[in-house]
Amino acid sequence: MSAPVDSLSQPRFVAGDNGDRLLQVSLGPQHPSTHGVFRMNVDLDGETVVRLKPVFGYLHRNHEKIAESATYLGSIPYTDRLDYICSLTNNWAYALAVEKLAGIEVPERAEYLRIITAELTRLINHTAFAGFILGDMGAWGSALMYAFREREKILDLFEDLTGARMMCNYMRFGGCRCDTPEGWVDRAKKVVAEYPAFLDELEQLLLGNEILLARTRDVGALPAATLLDGGITGPLLRAAGCAYDVRKVDGYGLYSRFKFRVPLGGHGDCYDRIMIRFLEMRESLAILREALDTLPAGPVINPKVKVRAFKPPVGEAYARIEGPKGELGFYLVSDGSPRPYRYRVRPPSFINLTLLEDMCLGRDLADVVVILGSIDIVLGEVDR
Amino acid sequence: MSPASAPTFLETLPLLPQRLIGDALRSLGIPEAFAAAAETAVAAIIVFSLFAGMFALLSLIERKVLARVQNRPGPNRVGPCGILQPVADGIKMLTKEDVVPVSADRLLHFLAPVLIVIPSILALGVLPYGREWVPVPATLGLLFFFAVGAMTELSIFLAGWASGSKFPLLGAMRAIAQMVSYELPLILSATAVVMLSGTLSLPEIVEKQGGWTLGFLPAWNLFTPWGLVAGSIFFIAGIAEANRCPFDLPEGESEIVAGHMTEYSGFKYALFFMGEYLGLFALSSLGITLFLGGWQAPLPGLGFVPSYVWFFLKLAVVIFLFLWIRATFPRVRMDQLMRFAWMFLIPVALLNLPSAAVWHYAGGGLMGWLACGPFLVLPYLALTIHFNRKLAQSTRTYRFAE
Numbered sequence: 001m002s003a004p005v006d007s008l009s010q011p012r013f014v015a016g017d018n019g020d021r022l023l024q025v026s027l028g029p030q031h032p033s034t035h036g037v038f039r040m041n042v043d044l045d046g047e048t049v050v051r052l053k054p055v056f057g058y059l060h061r062n063h064e065k066i067a068e069s070a071t072y073l074g075s076i077p078y079t080d081r082l083d084y085i086c087s088l089t090n091n092w093a094y095a096l097a098v099e100k101l102a103g104i105e106v107p108e109r110a111e112y113l114r115i116i117t118a119e120l121t122r123l124i125n126h127t128a129f130a131g132f133i134l135g136d137m138g139a140w141g142s143a144l145m146y147a148f149r150e151r152e153k154i155l156d157l158f159e160d161l162t163g164a165r166m167m168c169n170y171m172r173f174g175g176c177r178c179d180t181p182e183g184w185v186d187r188a189k190k191v192v193a194e195y196p197a198f199l200d201e202l203e204q205l206l207l208g209n210e211i212l213l214a215r216t217r218d219v220g221a222l223p224a225a226t227l228l229d230g231g232i233t234g235p236l237l238r239a240a241g242c243a244y245d246v247r248k249v250d251g252y253g254l255y256s257r258f259k260f261r262v263p264l265g266g267h268g269d270c271y272d273r274i275m276i277r278f279l280e281m282r283e284s285l286a287i288l289r290e291a292l293d294t295l296p297a298g299p300v301i302n303p304k305v306k307v308r309a310f311k312p313p314v315g316e317a318y319a320r321i322e323g324p325k326g327e328l329g330f331y332l333v334s335d336g337s338p339r340p341y342r343y344r345v346r347p348p349s350f351i352n353l354t355l356l357e358d359m360c361l362g363r364d365l366a367d368v369v370v371i372l373g374s375i376d377i378v379l380g381e382v383d384r
Numbered sequence: 385m386s387p388a389s390a391p392t393f394l395e396t397l398p399l400l401p402q403r404l405i406g407d408a409l410r411s412l413g414i415p416e417a418f419a420a421a422a423e424t425a426v427a428a429i430i431v432f433s434l435f436a437g438m439f440a441l442l443s444l445i446e447r448k449v450l451a452r453v454q455n456r457p458g459p460n461r462v463g464p465c466g467i468l469q470p471v472a473d474g475i476k477m478l479t480k481e482d483v484v485p486v487s488a489d490r491l492l493h494f495l496a497p498v499l500i501v502i503p504s505i506l507a508l509g510v511l512p513y514g515r516e517w518v519p520v521p522a523t524l525g526l527l528f529f530f531a532v533g534a535m536t537e538l539s540i541f542l543a544g545w546a547s548g549s550k551f552p553l554l555g556a557m558r559a560i561a562q563m564v565s566y567e568l569p570l571i572l573s574a575t576a577v578v579m580l581s582g583t584l585s586l587p588e589i590v591e592k593q594g595g596w597t598l599g600f601l602p603a604w605n606l607f608t609p610w611g612l613v614a615g616s617i618f619f620i621a622g623i624a625e626a627n628r629c630p631f632d633l634p635e636g637e638s639e640i641v642a643g644h645m646t647e648y649s650g651f652k653y654a655l656f657f658m659g660e661y662l663g664l665f666a667l668s669s670l671g672i673t674l675f676l677g678g679w680q681a682p683l684p685g686l687g688f689v690p691s692y693v694w695f696f697l698k699l700a701v702v703i704f705l706f707l708w709i710r711a712t713f714p715r716v717r718m719d720q721l722m723r724f725a726w727m728f729l730i731p732v733a734l735l736n737l738p739s740a741a742v743w744h745y746a747g748g749g750l751m752g753w754l755a756c757g758p759f760l761v762l763p764y765l766a767l768t769i770h771f772n773r774k775l776a777q778s779t780r781t782y783r784f785a786e
Binding site for chain 1: 557640712713714717718720782
């Protein structure tokens, strides 16, 4: 026991670039605010970040390789577990890739249901985000609990529709697994109608708070060009003022039918990132109102699609959607067998994380936590 | 009502045990010095057990209040309405393994949690809880309070350093910077009270706040311009001294896990908790004594209620304020915290001293308000406008792409 004691008797220092001693702190993998088992090796000069090295892989579960040995259908429940807060958007991105690969048509009602569930998922994600980032700033609980109270109402809708609250496993190639139960649309309309009041309340509670302003303004900002070079997408990129939303760019599904705007920030700091998400929720509500009012009748799944022994033709396809956290893509290569030859996920959480060090350099340790929170990661998706 | 009349039985009830013991010892022929010492010891034990009990209660109430704010039920499994939760917590803490890191300095690591409880207990001893109830009547009570209060920093730094670990070290660094900075506005705001009361004795400071303005408004220091400013500064600096949200940086859990308490477990951790809560009680009690009239009744005609009841009611209100703030605000950053202390609180607290003098020479009343007002309002406006300039300039608008 004696030898290691000596080496441990003082906190460990590492050498900085100009020979000064830096305190190396390992934030994570079991740290209260790394959103799961994420780890950052941070070299600190006092409390200022000089170097930051993200370390991940603690939640690696071989998702992509397992999908290559499962059938196309068998992977759908697995996609739920990527970004486990937003299972429905994951379903959609995967289903879209398979549909592109095999050239499958989707009935109109199914497209509407996909948009409705995806926008509800966006609401869940952004609402929970507001709670999480307040937790990162030290207001444990209050904002998060308010957020979860509202999330609960949407989860109830999901449960009625899909049978599960979080792991929904709802979409299939060529449509959705089942139609809405009796009265579901009315209940959804009610939730959507009540949501703006909650958003008003939350905005009033949070966005004018001077401590929140002081903690988030001009923190973690990077120029839009750097973000583009890093492949950053989603609210992070839009907060920096770059108008890139896959719903507008690709117009996948029936999004081109709906009227909605893409909010853009001017500074790209943490405050803008919070604001953009709040504004996006308002736009999602507009989409939801329109979609729920004009939901057409008809089948929810293309009856021609063979679910069992499904073999897409040889080829490859990449499909992407605007997930709540950014561009979520699936790349599939088919060799004509019932299993994909290659299955690859483009997870927005993971790619948005790549510029973490650039955002954090020269900031306080306390800022690192807020910046990480503002990126909005889910480790299930980062590590796969 | 009239303080000259003999104190009622209820008024002297908290003193009963110490008097009984003292009389018993004297009747046995024990020398007076020993009997007096025994009396003081009993008084101290009563105060300590009272506040230890209140600590247990507060640990439950805090969780309950937080839960209500966050719209969840809070602890409700142990006993009716969770009332036995503190007992369960205590048993858990006592039976937990006491982990000491290999890299820790074992002696200092052990001493730190013990040392953090002592100053709070000492400070609680000199406070006047009721008209008759002053456990240790000290003529320099205020000075004593701040002197022992300054020991808290030392034990927090000790804990951080002796753990031989990184998060505690960071927490200790933060604690030292924060507590040294915030002790200044705390003492400066108390100085204004000392100037006008002309005494450092806490019971006398409370006595001087007796009586009524306009027949109904209590003559507490808070209801004077300088007292309002000093009281607000005292409250804010007190939050920082007590390590409470939004100034709980030394243990900022979302950043440095638990700060100086990271490497503590079991009963040592409970002692830190206790020290923190006792410090909170002590600071709130001092604030009540200095600005909220101590045990004085809030309205005329309520003199029949024992005075210590008012004291503890006021304490409950102040503590609730602390809980409310904790449930509402995010945490500030270190540099913002320091800037706030040095660039806002300390200048205002310094300006408050001449304004207290002006109040004294203007003789209080309307003249005092008119003379003091500009002294405080103008610098306050200047400082806030200066600091809010950046915020006001950058009202953001957001573009929308179609």
